Amino acid sequence: MRVRSVLVLTVVHHPDDSRVRHRQIAALLDAGWRVTYAAPWSGYGLEPPTDVPGLDPVDVPRARGRHRTAALRGARELLRSRAGGHDLVLLHDPELLLATPGLDLPPVVWDVHEDTAAAVEVRPWIPGPLRRPAAAAVRSVERLAERRVHLLLADHHYTQRFRRPHPVVPNVVSVPDRPQPAAQVQDGVLRVVYLGSNTLERGAAEMVQVARALPDGVRLEVIGPAHGSADGLLREAADHGVLDWLGFLPADEAVRRLDGALAGLCLLHDQANFRPSMATKVVEYLGRGVPAVVTPLPVQQDLVRRSGAGAVVPFEATTEVVDVLAGWAADPDQARELGLRGHRYVAEHHDWERLKTDFVTALDTIAGTGR
Known part of the structure; x- marks a missing residue:
């Protein structure tokens, strides 16, 4: 041929x-x-x-x-x-x-x-x-x-x-056969992760507020570049030890950082260009066995509800996000079960x-x- x-x-x-x-x-x-x-x-x-x-x-x-x-x-x-x-x-x-x-x-x-x-x-x-x-x-x-x-x-x-x-x-996404269970303590903390580009419309300001309010032993790790005002916002938060910002990582290294996390965040605002699309990061989280916290954009909300693998919070919310994360940190077995559900669903429908x-x-x- x-x-x-x-x-x-x-x-x-x-x-x-x-x-x-x-x-x-x-x-x-x-x-x-x-x-x-x-x-x-x-x-x-x-x-x-x-x-x-x-x-x-x-x-x-x-x-x-x-x-x-x-x-x-x-x-x-x-x-x-x-x-x-x-x-x-x-x-x-x-x-x-x-x-x-x-x-x-x-x-x-x-x-x-x-x-x-x-x-x-x-x-x-x-x-x-x-x-x-x-x-x-x-x-x-x-x-x-x-x-x-x-x-x-x-x-x-x-x-x-x-x-x-x-x-x-x-x-x-490419789905591993046996992902690491969610809610694994690493370096003394449970990690909450965000993977992708950072802008205000993608929830950068809310993530900084969430990071400040997380309970002891839980820390936010942001993976990906920042644009516009989000760059200064994340840089200042990282400099003050509020969160860990790793910046851009090669794709294979970035997705490995998801393994064992407590949860993955996708706090997109209600913007017209976000409404019809699937945020790939949510599929990545679930595929790696990590439950997701998302805002109620139609496609990502539908994925989380169909899979039973996360929580939906209001747009531009912070208190609700912290409450969800604190609940999973207090009951890591729940986070692991949600992660398993997500992995099974994504392996069947989005591999x-x-x-x-x-x-x-x-x-x-x-x-x-x-x-």
Whole structure:
């Protein structure tokens, strides 16, 4: 059988992004594909790996905040010079759609990670008066993209934004067979964990307040980078010993930090771009046998209630979060039982090992359409 090749391109995501690098690219390599992975390695202070069979890493400029022109120019030049040698191009940022017009390319796939228009309305680097017009422009680009490129959707709820059916590749996780039980004392404390990017809209301020109010012997550990005002907030809290902030960790190391935790937090605010999506961190918590505390966004609330593996608290609450955590700390067997329920549910419904063949098959089918 002919070996397929794909150019995977992002100018925004961290090169070690779990969905891009550790699930999709790993699945393609396992299936025998050749993968050119163009990502902002130097923009994140990383050296591209040289020892992964089948993987050809390429450095491209990083897009951040309002500084995106150079990244788009670099992406377009890469597509012009390198895409033709591949069966498929897989884009992971919506702005990369602007780099494709007029180029002779193999089939192009846009992996739709989020509700982009809703996300634009809360981007701090976009001036307030421009956010709504920018969101409307994004909707127009999405409609145009549906006619020009193939789409993969990261959530079944995204199908409502498009006119035609498209393959869905959910943000599921790799689930260990036997996770470490929850509520294990480590270095003299029970750890409550948060995994992911930190912003005010993602509950950074509430987490600091929760950390200050936790009972003796319970401590909050925050894993992931911070953006905007959340950076200073977490930095000050960590400097004063209120919580432990580890910053960005490679994906495999980050998920291992979840093992044995008392609970995982996901205190997202009631924002339009959060409502239709599954917060992958919640699936990660449950998959590692850790019960979750979440706010009542529809999808994550439904997951916690279906699995019976956590608690739902009001938006922007702190007292309720502390009460839940204190209760589990006082009765760690309850936390362990909740964690076991979560693991069983996620292993059955949200395990990447069950879905990765569908992903590879979808790309293979699109590649077969030709130019």
